Amino acid sequence: MEGTDVALKDLTAEQFAELKTDIQGKYDELKSRNLKLNLTRGKPSSEQLDICTDLLSLPGENFIDKDGTDCRNYGNLVGLTSIREIWAEVLGVEVKNLIAADSSSLNIMFDLISWSYIWGNNDSEKPWKDEGQVKWICPVPGYDRHFTITEHFGFEMITVPMTPIGPDMDQVEELVKDPQVKGMWVVPMFGNPTGVTFDADTINRLVTMETAAPDFRVVWDNAYAIHTLDENFPEITDVVKLGGNRFWSMSSTSKITQAGAGVAFFNSSDENLTWYNSHALVRGIGPNKINQLAHAQFFGDAEGVKQVMRKHARSLAPKFAKVLEILESRLGEYGVAEWTKPTGGYFISLDVVPGTAKRVVELAKDAGIALTAAGASFPYGNDPENKNIRLAPSLPPVEELEIAMDGVATCVLLAALEQ
Numbered sequence: 001m002e003g004t005d006v007a008l009k010d011l012t013a014e015q016f017a018e019l020k021t022d023i024q025g026k027y028d029e030l031k032s033r034n035l036k037l038n039l040t041r042g043k044p045s046s047e048q049l050d051i052c053t054d055l056l057s058l059p060g061e062n063f064i065d066k067d068g069t070d071c072r073n074y075g076n077l078v079g080l081t082s083i084r085e086i087w088a089e090v091l092g093v094e095v096k097n098l099i100a101a102d103s104s105s106l107n108i109m110f111d112l113i114s115w116s117y118i119w120g121n122n123d124s125e126k127p128w129k130d131e132g133q134v135k136w137i138c139p140v141p142g143y144d145r146h147f148t149i150t151e152h153f154g155f156e157m158i159t160v161p162m163t164p165i166g167p168d169m170d171q172v173e174e175l176v177k178d179p180q181v182k183g184m185w186v187v188p189m190f191g192n193p194t195g196v197t198f199d200a201d202t203i204n205r206l207v208t209m210e211t212a213a214p215d216f217r218v219v220w221d222n223a224y225a226i227h228t229l230d231e232n233f234p235e236i237t238d239v240v241k242l243g244g245n246r247f248w249s250m251s252s253t254s255k256i257t258q259a260g261a262g263v264a265f266f267n268s269s270d271e272n273l274t275w276y277n278s279h280a281l282v283r284g285i286g287p288n289k290i291n292q293l294a295h296a297q298f299f300g301d302a303e304g305v306k307q308v309m310r311k312h313a314r315s316l317a318p319k320f321a322k323v324l325e326i327l328e329s330r331l332g333e334y335g336v337a338e339w340t341k342p343t344g345g346y347f348i349s350l351d352v353v354p355g356t357a358k359r360v361v362e363l364a365k366d367a368g369i370a371l372t373a374a375g376a377s378f379p380y381g382n383d384p385e386n387k388n389i390r391l392a393p394s395l396p397p398v399e400e401l402e403i404a405m406d407g408v409a410t411c412v413l414l415a416a417l418e419q
Contacts, residue, residue, distance in 0.1 A: 035368030195342020
């Protein structure tokens with residue numbers, strides 16, 4: 001986290017009053033501009049979506065995949081060989097352990113939880129619905145849509161703090177001694193919203209820790225595995241090879257090609273995939289293979305994927321740099337906030353003075369700047385310290401982002417001064 005020691009308390013009464021008058025004046029001027037700016041969700045910008053516009057004209061008149069599959073027809077539950085081979089190389093995993101599905105990895109996660117709840121997974125003694133209170137580990141700050149799934153099923157969500165190298169593994173290893181703890185959410189690379197990438201020791205402990213529940217699962221949501229901001233692609237660990245049935249791993253092209261029409265992937269052990277397919281074959285006859293073929297033709301190979309990601313990095317990096325520049329220039333000297341400095345992903349995690357996050361979001365809203373709800377990165381939307389705000393720099397143009405972030409900084413200062 002970047003920031004300084006708290007400095008407001010060191011001001012004299014006269015200095016404090018002068019600063020508050022100044023910041024209140026800046027806020028009043030901000031409100032008078034009638035802004036309509038949005039920093040809520042990590043959506044790709046129009047500039048990013050334009051990177052892959054050519055995809056929309058594919059696959060043209062060639063509907064046959066390299067393995068002979070006629071993509072216009074039913075079937076092929078595991079997805080096309082061509083796109084699976086490309087993505088397996090990108091992730092460094094076995095093709096046979098990778099399924100190409102439709103556009104949403106979140107749908108796959110919901111299915112995995114749902115089917116385990118109804119029938120149990122391949123290591124379950126009984127369905128999770130018959131287990132009594134199912135418990136789930138949730139590193140925080142984390143991804144709100146993950147938490148929404150486990151809340152939907154009535155699981156008890158247990159938070160553990162996220163550190164700069166991953167979740168607090170001492171706490172995780174203690175929690176998994178409880179047989180009612182059935183799983184854990186993680187975003188292991190350039191995580192949402194902190195940008196944290198798990199180090200080798202954290203991964204090793206997740207692989208080797210003993211769990212009381214034989215059917216314990218780590219949902220390894222590798223959504224941002226190749227979403228670098230500096231064009232350097234970090235090494236990706238094949239946790240399925242290391243950890244077997246323990247890991248359900250997902251990724252997708254959703255923020256690489258067309259956000260609402262990408263290809264999602266599920267990587268897991270042979271046993272897990274056999275179990276998954278036994279249910280998936282009942283749910284549907286096969287994925288959208290025309291879209292998968294279009295993606296395979298568009299990328300060409302794994303290097304083609306990385307070329308696209310370099311273009312995304314060139315679009316995103318200036319936006320992240322601008323946010324960090326404004327946070328430092330406007331807030332650094334006062335010590336009223338701390339923030340992460342990610343090298344990839346889609347978010348910056350901002351911690352303001354404890355007890356003021358909701359007020360910051362309220363002030364911003366009244367000034368025409370939409371922020372993600374305070375507490376959204378915690379289960380049930382409840383941040384016990386009321387201090388965390390997730391910033392999403394990707395969607396607005398840099399010019400709008402600069403205005404919005406200057407306004408956010410004013411709101412952070414005003415909320416701190418009010419308190």
